[in-house]
Amino acid sequence: MAKQALCVGINNFKNYPSAALQGCVNDADDMQSLLKNLLGFQDTDIVKLTDTKATKTNIIKNLKEMVEGAKNGKYSYLVFSMSSHGTQVPDLSGDEPDRADEAFCPYDLAQKGDVWDPKHIITDDELRDLFIQLPKDVLLEVYLDTCHSGTGLKAIDFLLDRKPRYLPPPSMEAFLKVDGKRPRGLNKALMEKGITHHILWAACRADQTSADASINGGWHGAFTYYFCKEMVSSKNKLSHSAILEKIRKDLRAGNYTQIPQLECEATVRDKTIG
Template sequence: MAASKKKALCVGINQFKNFPSAALQGCVNDANEMSVLLQKLLGFKKGDITVLTDAQATKAAIISSLKEMVDGAKAGKYTYLIFSLSSHGTQVPDLSGDEPDRADEAFCPHDLAQSGSQWDKNHIILDDELRDLFIQLPANVLLEVYLDTCHSGTGLKAIDMLLDRTPRYLPPPSLKAFLEVDTKKSRGLRHGLLEKGMVHNILWAACRADQTSADANIAGGWHGAFTYYFCKQMYACKNALSRADLLAKIRADLKKGKYNQIPQLECEATKRQLKPG
């Protein structure tokens, strides 16, 4: 039997070691549901998928798994990679110094920690770090990223605070840190992850840069609202829809459910018209 050319990492974090009050409820379900979907609809084998949840999902473990995927792709082992992440998003001041009027998007691992007034760089995942990894991928390797997080609190509305939904956003850890990003514009994940000609990659984001994504109680269980409706539509169509048509159906489901978030699909036009996988 030929070796699989596919590799996936599915991450879901409900519990944050140093911030118990920031707990979510649907992220672990998201990771497990994505793993099952990859096996049922996209031809992945169980051994092709790494699932990291809660205490397993430290920054070191996530980055190590992604590096293994990238190194394997560079060595010709993989031609299709998937990375899904369900957690809190947050913001940090631009650390590269090239865009001082902007804030960088960041992702919260289980071991999220504070250093002084800011997030500890050893325990926060920056979009720049992911981009620096992904940009190494050969042109013949397709990377599809699913991010059920949000990176701005500016879009919060009263409906986001209902008992059956929680925004997947953590503000910066101090007043000083908040003020450093409060007047800055979010770059947006497209800029952070898909710049520098990375046109062979595909990014699904649960919401726009100025919105929040919901951790929601749907159909008797907790899920990321985006992930829930993505899986629902994938199963309904048996992966026969193009990404563009799939996105339209997910957006319609979210609107019907009174969610403010508008998922984004970032990729070149030809890939929008192809189905996932």
């Protein structure tokens, strides 16, 4: 099975130094190691973009190359992981007025007027429109360790050295446009287009935040850390659903409130990853 992966991790943001995270680059490193050591990827099969290299242009360019390669029969298994801040933008497609689009923050995140600049933000609609081009015999696994919608730090997070991976919209005007609207998420965006043969892992529910956390002496995304931990300890002999339950158990034991989500066909849930 010809493979290709893109691992993205962004701790620092060009125009928003105060929004810095600490675990996202480690997440990209961890995912790269997991792919190589457990899932049969070679160095040449993996592109890793971190911080200054992880601009919207570079991320989308690499994703487009992966999709084109798959369409041309070069790849049959694609992996995309992204650890960064999540945010929200008003529904850009206009297909559902009572919805806010999920968005993911590249290194060059920037504001235009009262909202995020479309040239410097990645929306779920953009990813959906790219991924729906994939042939049905190509397996795509997406890992998003970002927040969908933030409600701020809980008291316990201050005690345990954690930070949510969420940036609110850049102005009060933009916030009011998404406040109270239901977040959809990439999984729903794909399913609304009838794309059910791909696999999406999300670090939390659409109404939750995911944690950038200090774990065992290092900073990581809590979801990515425990996903890699359970994959390695099981040697990838457990099903998707079994790994999910183990990650959820780990997070509960660590007093995390986020609940990771797995979206895929029922038949896939009982298969191992890759």
